[in-house]
Amino acid sequence: MEWMAWTLPTALFFVTIALTLAGMSLLHLKYPGTPRTGILGIETMRGDRLFISLLGSGFINLAWIGLTDASQYGALVICGLFAFCVFRWV
């Protein structure tokens, strides 16, 4: 394990991802959602929307680093908004 060079922040990051996945799975088992077609014209389930949010957040963070010198928490706020929009309209 030592070669993987774990740090607290990255460990927390992966734990969060794992918990989110587990949570979404439980949610799905308890209240199975129905697919719907949003503004992108593709059929999505909750899981797909989560994936789109996460992928988009990755790019938002990178763009923030590339374009600004401001604190990374700014990017986090945008990611939150983005995720909200994805879950609401996609």
Add this chain to the structure above:
Amino acid sequence: MEKTVNQRAWLLVIPVLILVAFSSIIPMMTVVNYSFQDSFGGNEFFWVGLEWYRELLHSERLWDAFGRQLLFSFIILLIEIPLGILVALSMPKKGFAASICLVLMSLPLLIPYNVVGTIWQVFGRADIGLLGRALSDLGISYNYSQNAFDAWATVIMMDVWHWTSLVALLSYAGLRSIPSAYYQAAKIDQAGRWSVFRHIELPKMRGVLMIAILLRFMDSFMIYTEPFVLTGGGPGNATTFLSIDLVKMALGQFDLGPAAAFSLMYFLVILLISYVFYTVMITADKNEANR
């Protein structure tokens, strides 16, 4: 054929999950960890936060490689897809000739990537290669190790040589699935060659062509070995594509942190493109089924 819902199917998938998790998730986690740290001697690590990302995103080296990569993949698609379709349409339909064509066409696909590089390295040299010699006898100055344009031309020609057969074989498989009744109907309607292609063959090949585009785009997007052997990324940095640059950084200089950050951004781009392609493919399949 409707599939039945059966959660026990998970048991059958578990071996794949374990194996692929071992060779994909653990390495990806490691990459994430490395990308936020600086290392000394590969075993002492210090937290540097977003430093590597900031450095890379502001470095011309990365953006240049990215631009070259996009241009390369675009040119490859532009040449190989139409050429592959043309070859597939020209292939004999059956019999001995068809077998021979299949075997000969598949041959380049089975040659180790570095040998492909070697073949073209030899073939293009002005002193010992047929191509290089022929061009210089014709009075065309051609030197892929000195001139950036020649290097690009050679790398592209090499890739066309290597992979067009894949597009052709996929299209051929698509063409074979067209029932002969379609052609007879077209004949009765006195349809010309072009309209047969446009209205019968092309729609029937759509599925396989999508796969061909996906594969050719992805594989050219991560091309490494062939140009590495042929030009070593040169002259200068002219043919340094993303993978070549990354390997230089990761294994050549053993810069764990920057290489990891590079890998992660590279992977994000791949993930985005794969997702778009996959979604388009699935949606197209669904529309087909509903029609």
Add this chain to the structure above:
Amino acid sequence: MSDKPAKRKRRSGSRLSILVMIAYLAFLLVPIYWLVIMSFKSNAEILGMFTLFPENFTLDNYRTIFGDPSWYMGYVNSFIYVSLNTVISLLVALPAAYAFSRFRFFGDNHLFFWLLTNRMAPPAVFALPFFQLYSSVSLFDTHIAVALAHCLFNVPLAVWILEGFMRGVPREIDETAFIDGYGFTRFFTRIFIPMIAPGIGVTAFFCFMFSWVELLLSRTLTSVEAKPITAIMTRTVSASGLDWGVLAAAGVLTIIPGAIVIYFVRNHIAKGFALGRV
């Protein structure tokens, strides 16, 4: 009346097809031909004169390879890890492909997409972490390390191809067998696997091929004991004392196994490519 021009048109069309085909095959074969004849020339002939056919036909280059363990062990090493990889990939992919082809289950589409991303991921991204991973479990420079590393792209590939072939087998066969009292394991090994034997053959061919042609990971994960022929060849290239004849001979020898297997699967290969989405 209208029959004749149509016929002539078609014939001229097919003549054009033949021309395209011949031109394309020539384009494919000439570089290979150049490599093959070079392997039969001496270095003096390669560098000294320009001949389209070997003037002094010699097998010396091949003798060099078969006489030197540091050359021919490269082929042995490659064969070992390629075979290991093919076996592992097939063993884990068979049940998974059956599950994907027969059942809907929780998260199946996402799982399939995740497998796809592994096929699409650049090996360059994985080279460094693989190096660290296999060093830490002291598998560095072993055949099994390369075989496992190649599973990254070969297992997803095997699952797709097999899934395509299995979808073509009617479900009724499964159901009849279960009614007849077959257990799952017995049904799978005795009835189902023989039925999709051609599919397994094609899958094995593709696993073999992609493991055989790969250089980056196999070079990164080996140093001496398991060094594959492809890595040995690039080493020779970078060392400046270039022995073109031997290099060409080594290249020709790497093409031969592929040429042999392709002959056996020639009738399935187009279908395999289409199903496999390779």
